[in-house]
Structures are given as structure tokens and as C-alpha cells.
Amino acid sequence: MRTRRKFIKYVLSGIIGFPLLKGVRANYKPKVVVIGGGFGGSTVIKYLEKYIENLDLILIEKKKNFYTCPFSNYVIGGFRDINQNKFSYNNIIRRGVNVIFDNVKFIDSENKKIQLNNSNISYDWLVLSPGIGFKWDSIIGFNQKNSINNPIAWSGGKESSILFKKINSLEDNAKLIIVAPDYPYRCPPAPYERACLIAHFLKKKKKKFKIIILDKKDSFTKKELFLHVWKKLYPNSIEWISRSKGGIVNEFNAKENYVVLKSGQKVFGDFFNLIPDQKASDLIFNSRLSSQDWCQINPVTFALKNHNNIHVVGDSINAWDMPKSAFSAYSQAKICAENLKNRIFGNKIEQPVFLNTCYSLAAENYGFSISSWYRTNSEQNRIVSLGSKSSPTDASYAERAREARESYDWYSSITQELFS
Amino acid sequence: MKNNIKIFLLVIIYTFPVYADEQDRISIKTIAENCNGCHGYDGAGVGIKKLYSIRNKNYQYFIDKMTEYKTKKNSNVMNRLVTVLSKEDIIGLANYYYPKN
Ligand SMILES: Cc1cc2nc3c(=O)[nH]c(=O)nc-3n(C[C@H](O)[C@H](O)[C@H](O)COP(=O)(O)OP(=O)(O)OC[C@H]3O[C@@H](n4cnc5c(N)ncnc54)[C@H](O)[C@@H]3O)c2cc1C
Numbered sequence: 001m002r003t004r005r006k007f008i009k010y011v012l013s014g015i016i017g018f019p020l021l022k023g024v025r026a027n028y029k030p031k032v033v034v035i036g037g038g039f040g041g042s043t044v045i046k047y048l049e050k051y052i053e054n055l056d057l058i059l060i061e062k063k064k065n066f067y068t069c070p071f072s073n074y075v076i077g078g079f080r081d082i083n084q085n086k087f088s089y090n091n092i093i094r095r096g097v098n099v100i101f102d103n104v105k106f107i108d109s110e111n112k113k114i115q116l117n118n119s120n121i122s123y124d125w126l127v128l129s130p131g132i133g134f135k136w137d138s139i140i141g142f143n144q145k146n147s148i149n150n151p152i153a154w155s156g157g158k159e160s161s162i163l164f165k166k167i168n169s170l171e172d173n174a175k176l177i178i179v180a181p182d183y184p185y186r187c188p189p190a191p192y193e194r195a196c197l198i199a200h201f202l203k204k205k206k207k208k209f210k211i212i213i214l215d216k217k218d219s220f221t222k223k224e225l226f227l228h229v230w231k232k233l234y235p236n237s238i239e240w241i242s243r244s245k246g247g248i249v250n251e252f253n254a255k256e257n258y259v260v261l262k263s264g265q266k267v268f269g270d271f272f273n274l275i276p277d278q279k280a281s282d283l284i285f286n287s288r289l290s291s292q293d294w295c296q297i298n299p300v301t302f303a304l305k306n307h308n309n310i311h312v313v314g315d316s317i318n319a320w321d322m323p324k325s326a327f328s329a330y331s332q333a334k335i336c337a338e339n340l341k342n343r344i345f346g347n348k349i350e351q352p353v354f355l356n357t358c359y360s361l362a363a364e365n366y367g368f369s370i371s372s373w374y375r376t377n378s379e380q381n382r383i384v385s386l387g388s389k390s391s392p393t394d395a396s397y398a399e400r401a402r403e404a405r406e407s408y409d410w411y412s413s414i415t416q417e418l419f420s
Numbered sequence: 421m422k423n424n425i426k427i428f429l430l431v432i433i434y435t436f437p438v439y440a441d442e443q444d445r446i447s448i449k450t451i452a453e454n455c456n457g458c459h460g461y462d463g464a465g466v467g468i469k470k471l472y473s474i475r476n477k478n479y480q481y482f483i484d485k486m487t488e489y490k491t492k493k494n495s496n497v498m499n500r501l502v503t504v505l506s507k508e509d510i511i512g513l514a515n516y517y518y519p520k521n
Contacts, residue, residue: 331454331457334453338450351445351446352446353446355454355501357457357458357501373436373454375436378437386437386504389503390500391497399495403497409458409471409472412466412467413460416466416467417456
């Protein structure tokens with residue numbers, strides 16, 4: 001009860017008790033640094049540009065190009081070129097944002113300093129959207145080294161192409177093992193979409209195959225739709241083994257190509273895609289910004305708990321009911337930008353409302369989606385879902401084709417908005 | 421594990437819950453910013469063709485279309501998104517995208 005009251009107090013302090021307020025003058029030019037130019041960070045950048053005229057705005061991103069995770073499964077399914085998922089920061093630079101390509105090593109929140117490879121940078125306000133990290137101890141024998149040969153492909157980019165090449169070279173009657181992580185993780189439907197699109201590709205190639213999904217969970221998002229579609233499009237080709245049916249994988253043997261289930265049983269395979277359990281980006285822990293797996297934030301302002309001048313959005317946060325998706329990161333980032341402006345200038349804090357829609361393809365022209373609105377609860381200490389709604393299971397092929405097309409429209413909308 | 425279950429515990433509420441405090445009201449702009457996730461920056465559509473623009477029609481068309489999504493059974497994503505919107509929200513959004521003057 002004590003901690004709860006403390007937390008409410010903390011939430012309120014983020015809203016009302018802003019100490020700098022009195023010092024804000026009309027010609028004040030705040031220095032805002034955003035770390036991570038992915039979906040969350042690029043949205044924050046776009047809307048800070050829109051909301052604050054007089055602003056010293058810096059983006060720090062470690063990669064020269066951004067490869068989206070959305071649509072990376074299409075690359076694995078063999079019907080999208082990886083370069084179609086690639087975006088440069090040139091337009092953001094052209095818009096006048098100071099973009100620094102560097103790897104942030106450490107955030108010194110006490111002194112408001114960011115340590116880069118060879119230099120330091122200071123900030124008045126810091127926004128983080130650095131994405132996810134992996135819990136490398138979640139599958140014994142699977143590590144950063146041997147993941148090079150068995151890519152996770154959970155961060156977009158070239159790894160998706162490597163997976164595709166591997167799938168393309170599989171012989172007839174191949175057995176493919178996908179290990180699905182425990183909640184919470186980036187993009188809940190993605191392991192199951194990936195299974196579909198691998199099946200789609202192998203079916204098109206007229207190969208015989210079996211995909212086995214070994215799952216740490218007993219359920220997953222859009223489960224009914226996926227199970228329905230597997231039966232319809234890929235009968236007897238995709239098998240899902242839930243947690244309670246023995247799906248937990250303890251160990252991976254890279255040399256002899258098998259995984260060991262919790263029961264001790266070995267499962268051999270010709271292809272492995274092991275997706276480890278996840279946590280916030282390494283940057284968060286290296287900088288000692290969170291004692292838990294995910295950043296604890298104020299759901300109204302996105303201020304980081306115990307670090308008042310740092311805001312965090314996207315996959316790195318515990319967003320309660322909201323799934324980790326590009327759409328969620330985008331929706332959170334808009335509120336974050338708005339309320340960061342309000343905090344900086346001492347304006348009234350805006351009440352948030354969030355949205356997420358996740359499209360999944362089960363074949364090239366076969367899509368469905370799940371959507372939900374979110375807002376804070378009445379105590380304003382968590383984000384709650386107002387109820388998820390997904391496409392009907394009995395939709396026609398034409399309707400599925402339309403939703404597949406709409407997924408492309410969403411993708412071009414969000415990427416054009418952020419990167420052009 | 422507890423956390424996982426929560427994701428599946430869906431609170432079924434059919435409009436944005438209005439909390440006791442007037443301060444807690446959500447603004448139409450905040451709702452609209454989420455619409456723009458599919459309808460482009462400021463709702464002005466996608467790409468050169470302005471695909472999905474919701475600013476290039478008129479006030480009445482917007483209201484009719486939104487009401488149709490709310491009342492007609494269809495498997496469109498819009499049908500699923502409008503369920504939480506009240507009549508007032510729809511009018512507010514129409515005023516937002518088609519300001520009179
Ligand atoms: C296979 C797959 C399919 C998906 N499909 C969808 C989909 O269809 N729809 C959807 O909404 N979501 C989808 N997602 C989820 C989506 O990709 C993420 O939720 C989204 O990218 C989260 O945004 P973010 O800003 O938190 O992180 P990211 O977009 O990953 O951005 C993080 C950025 O921070 C940078 N960075 C990290 N650390 C540092 C550092 N120390 N210094 C400098 N820069 C740093 C990274 O280089 C990166 O550019 C999918 C994910 C996967 C894996």
C-alpha cells in the first residue's frame with residue numbers, strides 16, 4: 001500500500017511539481033537529446049519539431065540506416081527485398097535535426113551527460129527509445145556467438161536475409177524449430193506470423209516440411225486466427241507445442257542440431273530460430289536506469305521513475321496492457337512529445353489515449369489484424385486496454401487480401417511520416 | 421507469469437471511460453493523433469496520391485462515414501476502431517479535421 005501511494009505521488013509529481021517551471025522564459029531554448037532513431041525515437045523527434053519552435057534537438061543513433069522489424073518476416077517469407085525495409089536518416093538531417101551516429105555507452109543522469117565512444121554530450125531533457133535486449137541466459141548453449149549462425153532476426157536488418165537464405169537451401173522433409181519467448185517481448189504475433197510465412201515460402205517451392213513451434217506460453221495473441229489459418233492454409237505442417245504440453249526449451253546444442261525440452265527430451269531439427277526472452281535495451285542496464293527488466297515510467301508523461309529529466313517510450317518500457325509494437329511506440333511517442341513540451345513550458349499536462357493495431361500476414365495476400373485503444377486507469381498509475389478486437393475468423397479470401405493490402409498502406413504511412 | 425495473464429484479461433468498455441475529474445478528459449486532438457497513424461501526418465493521407473486522406477472530403481461525409489462504420493456490420497478495421505468512440509467524439513473529430521471558417 002505504501003509503495004502504491006508512493007507511486008501515485010510520483011505520478012502526480014511528474015504532472016504538477018515541476019521545479020524548473022519558474023525559470024522558463026519566452027526565449028528559453030531547451031536542449032533535448034533523443035537516443036534511438038527507431039519507431040519511438042523518430043516519432044518523438046518529428047513531434048518535438050512540430051510542438052516546440054525554439055529547440056536544440058539532437059538524435060543519437062548507432063546505425064547509419066534503420067531496417068524496420070515490421071515486414072522483416074516478409075523478407076523471410078521470400079516476397080520482399082530487404083532494401084525495401086531500409087530507411088536512412090538523410091531526411092531527418094535535412095529537416096534540421098542534429099543527428100549524431102554513435103553508440104551511447106553510458107548515461108550519467110545525475111550530471112545530465114551522455115557518454116559516447118569518444119566524447120560526451122550534455123542535455124536538459126533526454127528521451128530514450130533504445131528498443132530491446134535479450135536475456136542470454138534463457139536458453140543454455142544459445143549465446144551471442146552461435147546466434148550469428150542461427151540469427152534471431154528480431155531487430156530487422158540483414159539477419160532476416162540470412163534466415164531466408166537458410167530456408168531457401170532446405171532439402172525436402174526438413175524439420176524447422178521455432179522457439180517462442182515468454183511474455184513480455186517485442187511484437188507478440190511475430191513468431192507465429194514468421195511460422196506462417198516460412199510455410200508459405202516452402203509450400204510455394206513444393207517442399208515437404210514440418211514447422212514445430214516450441215512455446216513458453218499457453219496462449220498467444222490472435223491464437224484462434226492463427227490456429228484456424230494453419231489448418232486452412234498449411235494442414236499438418238505447423239505444430240504448436242504450448243508450455244503445458246511441454247514446449248519449454250532449456251538448452252540448445254548447436255553442434256548436433258537439437259534442443260532439449262524441460263522434460264529432457266531432445267528435439268532434432270534442420271533449421272533453428274530461437275527467440276530468447278527479452279528485457280529493455282542493454283543501454284538501460286549499463287546506465288543503471290532500471291532495477292527491473294523494463295523501465296518503470298509515468299504513464300501520462302513517460303518520465304522515468306527516479307530520473308525526472310529522462311523520458312522513455314517504446315519497447316524498453318513496461319507499458320502495462322500495451323504490447324511492444326511499432327504502432328504502440330508511435331502512439332506513446334506522440335503523447336511523450338506533447339507532455340514533454342508541457343513539462344518544459346509548464347503547461348497543463350494532456351490526458352493520454354493510445355492505440356495499437358498489429359497486422360499479420362499468413363501468406364502473401366492473406367492478412368488479419370488486432371486493434372485496441374488504451375488509456376490510463378482512474379488512478380493514473382497504469383495503462384489499461386479498452387478491449388482488443390481482431391479480424392473475424394470466418395473472413396473471405398477477398399477480405400484477407402484487402403487487409404494484407406492495408407498492412408502495406410499502414411507501413412508506408414508510418415515510414416513516410418517518420419523518415420521523409 | 422502474472423503479467424502475461426493480464427495481457428489477455430480484456431476490459432470490455434465500449435466508449436472511452438470518463439473519469440470523475442473533469443481534468444481527466446481526453447482531448448479530440450489526442451484521439452486524432454492516433455488516427456493519423458494510418459491516415460498520415462495530420463490525417464492528410466499517404467504518399468503523393470494522398471491515399472487515405474481524411475481531410476479531403478467534407479464535414480458531413482466524415483460524420484456519415486464514421487456513423488456507417490459504427491452501425492454497419494463489416495469486417496473492416498475501421499469498424500473495430502470506432503467502437504470506443506461516442507457520438508460526441510465523432511462530431512469532435514469532424515470539427516477537428518474540418519474546422520469551420
Ligand atoms: C519480426 C518482427 C515483426 C514486427 N512487425 C511489426 C508490425 O507489423 N507492426 C508493429 O507495429 N510492430 C512490429 N514489430 C515491433 C516493432 O519493430 C517494435 O515494437 C518497434 O521497433 C519498437 O520501437 P522502439 O523505438 O522501441 O525500438 P526500435 O525501433 O528498435 O529502435 C531502437 C533504436 O535505438 C538504437 N539504439 C539502441 N541502443 C543504442 C545505443 N546504445 N546508442 C545509440 N543508438 C542505440 C537502435 O539502433 C535502434 O535504431 C515487429 C517486430 C519484429 C521482431
